[in-house]
Amino acid sequence: MAIQGAEQTILRDPALFYWILFPISIVMILTGILRHYATVMMNNPPKSAATLAESRERLALLRGVNLRNNACSVLDREAFEVRKNYMVTGFRSGAFLKDPNNRGQPPANPMTDPAGMEAMMGMLKGNMMMMIPQTLIMSWINAFFSGFVILKLPFPLTIRFKSMLQSGVMTRDLDVQWVSSLSWYFLNLMGLQSVFGFILGSDNAANQMAQQMGMANPAAMVNPLQPGQDPDKLYLSEAENLEVMEHFCILDGVEERILQNFAPAGI
């Protein structure tokens, strides 16, 4: 156990700072930038629908959702019932499907479906872009700098941080303030987001958070269907949602409402 109260001192060669701390940070930043541009280059936008029927299959679901969400602010009961019946019948009978004849059959294997294959390749590429540089850099650090203590934090920390700050240094008694080279790599990996945000702009591809949040693309042709998902199942559940919907209309009584809220006194 370290002696409490006594300051641990380790004499460090200042060259450690210039030849380890600095290079690791620089390499991490450069990799991040490189990853950003590589992702931008290899990223291809999600395929828009190839035929009108395919587009309808995708967007009919959104239409149902729109109806469910917004009916209360637009439609009176009669108009709503007509639309609801139309949508429910369409969903149930599979009229919106790309080819209604294939209904009820198990979805095609995403491995054989070229569109699904493409999406999988996209995901794979994105993951590879993260994995390969990380593996390379970590093995580089392990090969050259393993076991170096390169930095002393200027503030005390509790013992729990030991595994985070001193990976690769198997010293039980070393104070937690000391940071090993491998840990410095991890700290950089996690902590450089704001630096990338500063260099590349806020929506950069080096941002791992954005990667994890999924490729939300604001393209006009959104596709609510994931590859390999059976649209028929989604339709049926949406039809059920519509069926149980309780209709109300915020247009009822809007006249009194605006008189109360906007009209000046005396009218």
Place this chain on the structure above:
Amino acid sequence: MAGTVSDVREISGSDMISALHLAQQAPVILGPESGSTSATDTAAYYARIEQLMLACLRTGDDQSAHTCLNRLSLRFGPSNERIMGLRGLYEEATAKDQAALEKCLQEYDHTLSQSPVNVPILKRRVALLRSLNRPTDAISALIQLLDAIPTDAEAWCELADLYQTQGLGAQAIFSLEEALLIAPNSWNIHARLGELLYITSTDGDAPRLLGKSVQHFSRSIELCDDYLRGFYGLTLASTRMLENNYGQPQTLERLKAFALHQLGEIVKTRSVDDQHWASSRSELIAAKELLNRFPLKV
């Protein structure tokens, strides 16, 4: 303050006056061939170029429009769907005669046979059919488009407009309701739907349609409390309801008085700040005329 507001309006270029202003700035914006430096290579810059192109076409500056189009297609490639749409628009706008327009149509058909879901071209085709005076074809083309892309509010609005020109009120109302389902908080569509209901309410179902019309005008006012068209329509619709003894006269009287009062206020303030509201001057004149017809009870 006035300067910044007018700047913003000039950028929008959505009405004739600001379109003219924007088009007059074309030489400055296009400038000498600067190449795509990183400073200009932004989405905002290209959106501005696109707007400038539209403004130039509207004001007859075809040369500048062509420059804009070239610059856009240089950046995004001629096979980009949006660029194809813009190019089609340019061809249509500069077409000399009917035959040239027919040729545009054939070109669109050819493009669509290769990529059937090219939305900008699909829309251009509808617009072209409309300007070729073939509204029935335009309607059926638009229905085909909406069957595939039912979440396009713009297309629903256009369909409503087409139906209305054909005198199909009920269909137009249906289409606008669909547009509202996609964009439920757009007060202009609410007011437009109110107008359509008001126009259609001449036949047997009048009480219900007029009542809905008043409701939609009220809703548009609730969403935007100085919307001139909303107040204007509310005045007309409530007046007609009162004349025919539909609904509750008490509420309607109050609504009418409220709408007239607000219209008076709007006319007063906007007449002072004339430059700022230059684009909606016709609306203002119509509102004044309405106020003269219904003298305010003081």
